[in-house]
Amino acid sequence: MKIVDSVNEMMKISQTYTGKKVGFVPTMGFLHEGHLSLVKQACKDNEIVVVSIFVNPTQFGPNEDLDSYPQDLQKDSSLLKAEGVDYLFVPKAVDMYLKGFETSIHISHLTDHLCGYYRPAHFDGVVLIVNKLFNVVKPKKAYFGRKDAQQFRILRRMVKDLNMGVEVVEMPIVREKDGLAMSSRNVYLSAEERKNALALHEALTYALNQIKSGRIDAHKIRLEAMNIMRKHPLIRIQYFEVVDEKTLQPVSTVDSKVIIATAAFVGKARLIDNEITEP
Numbered sequence: 435m436k437i438v439d440s441v442n443e444m445m446k447i448s449q450t451y452t453g454k455k456v457g458f459v460p461t462m463g464f465l466h467e468g469h470l471s472l473v474k475q476a477c478k479d480n481e482i483v484v485v486s487i488f489v490n491p492t493q494f495g496p497n498e499d500l501d502s503y504p505q506d507l508q509k510d511s512s513l514l515k516a517e518g519v520d521y522l523f524v525p526k527a528v529d530m531y532l533k534g535f536e537t538s539i540h541i542s543h544l545t546d547h548l549c550g551y552y553r554p555a556h557f558d559g560v561v562l563i564v565n566k567l568f569n570v571v572k573p574k575k576a577y578f579g580r581k582d583a584q585q586f587r588i589l590r591r592m593v594k595d596l597n598m599g600v601e602v603v604e605m606p607i608v609r610e611k612d613g614l615a616m617s618s619r620n621v622y623l624s625a626e627e628r629k630n631a632l633a634l635h636e637a638l639t640y641a642l643n644q645i646k647s648g649r650i651d652a653h654k655i656r657l658e659a660m661n662i663m664r665k666h667p668l669i670r671i672q673y674f675e676v677v678d679e680k681t682l683q684p685v686s687t688v689d690s691k692v693i694i695a696t697a698a699f700v701g702k703a704r705l706i707d708n709e710i711t712e713p
Contacts, residue, residue, distance in 0.1 A: 435515040437522045441570055443635045447521065448572040454481040458573030460564060463487035464504040467512050467614040468608035470579040472515045475605060484571050485514050487521040488530065493559030499702075507626050516587055523571065530566060539565060541595075543586050544682050547694055548584045549706065560585055561592050581615050583693050583708045584682060607707070609635070613709045614647070615707045622703035631700045632667040634707045635664055637662040637674065641694045650688045653675040663698065672697040672704070679710060680710040 438444045448456075457480030459472045460620040476483045487510060494500035507524065514522055538558055544550070545557045568576070578586045586604050593600055608616045613635040614628070623631060644655045660674045675682050679691040695708040 435511070435519050435522055437511065437524060439524050439526065440603050441525050444525070444570050445552060448498055448570065448589070451482060455467065455482065455575070456480055456482045456571070456573045458567070458571050458576045459483070459485045460567050460576065460578075461485060461487055462489045462618065463510050463554050464618040464621070465510045466608075466618065467617045468581065470513060470517060470610050471580060472605050472642070473519060474513065475603070476518055476575070476577050479575060479603075481699055482520050482574065483518070484523055485519050485523045485572070486525070486567055488523075488563070490524055490530075490559055490563040490566075491527055492531070492562055493556050495553055495555055498553075498620075504618055505624055511513050512531050523567075524572075529562070533560060538562060539592070543713075544584070544588045544591055546647065547575075548673060548675060549697060550584065552697070557585070561588060564589055565592065565596075565598075568598060573600055575603055577603045577605055578712070579606075579705060580604050581607045581617070581708065583695060587682060604621070607621040613639075615705070617705060619703045619705065623701060627668050627703070630666040631705060632713065633663045633666045633669055633701075634696055634698060634705060638694055638707055638709045642711050644692075644710055645692070652692075654689050659694075659696075663696070669700040670691050672699065697702055703711060 457476030457478050461469050478686045490504050491500055511522060540558050541561055550557050565585060590602050593602055614631055614633055640662055641655050641659040649655060656674055657675055660671060663669050663671055675684055676698040677693050679693050691712045693708050693710050697706045
């Protein structure tokens with residue numbers, strides 16, 4: 435595996451693919467089995483696999499954890515090498531955002547609710563950096579985890595709207611044995627906070643099962659699921675919503691494919707999770 439820390443060098447490498455299938459997994463590092471599930475699929479599907487590690491400053495808002503985001507490049511490199519990754523791209527912020535950088539990209543409507551409502555500049559930063567990474571790496575396929583369901587649908591819209599020619603692949607959420615969705619931010623949790631955090635999946639599972647049983651009143655299901663989370667004192671709910679899978683708009687009646695999504699603070703960790711179902 436070759437480690438590349440220069441944007442110019444990565445661009446030169448991407449010009450040498452000569453028609454090969456190239457898979458790409460963009461990450462912010464501190465890798466866990468969720469990330470590695472994307473890497474494994476990319477290695478299975480493609481002849482060349484590139485993974486990027488870049489903690490992107492433009493997707494963090496004021497008072498968020500940009501400066502403290504967990505990092506362990508040595509461990510990440512070892513994990514990726516063992517999976518057979520060809521290139522690990524680790525650019526520097528000063529190279530990705532050159533002095534005088536002024537370009538922005540905004541996706542309308544899909545960013546109005548869920549995380550987009552509470553982190554208003556977040557997805558502008560996400561679509562900007564993914565656009566830049568696609569331009570540098572030039573993949574045919576890019577892999578993303580379903581835990582970031584809103585992000586995936588925003589990126590899918592970007593790729594379609596801008597005729598980018600990249601197939602974006604959504605991969606299942608990988609969970610711990612007790613149901614907690616794997617996240618780099620789980621490292622922030624104390625033992626007691628981690629126990630409380632299980633309520634996110636418990637509430638989502640309750641809502642999912644209610645819909646599967648035939649209930650369609652999204653508002654009532656939502657309130658009942660939130661009450662499950664409220665029983666745990668270390669959880670501060672940011673949102674719990676039932677939204678249309680394509681538009682990400684809240685629904686009052688479940689009569690199509692929906693995403694049941696939640697975000698909550700457990701201690702200092704902001705955790706997100708979701709389930710996707712059809713009635």
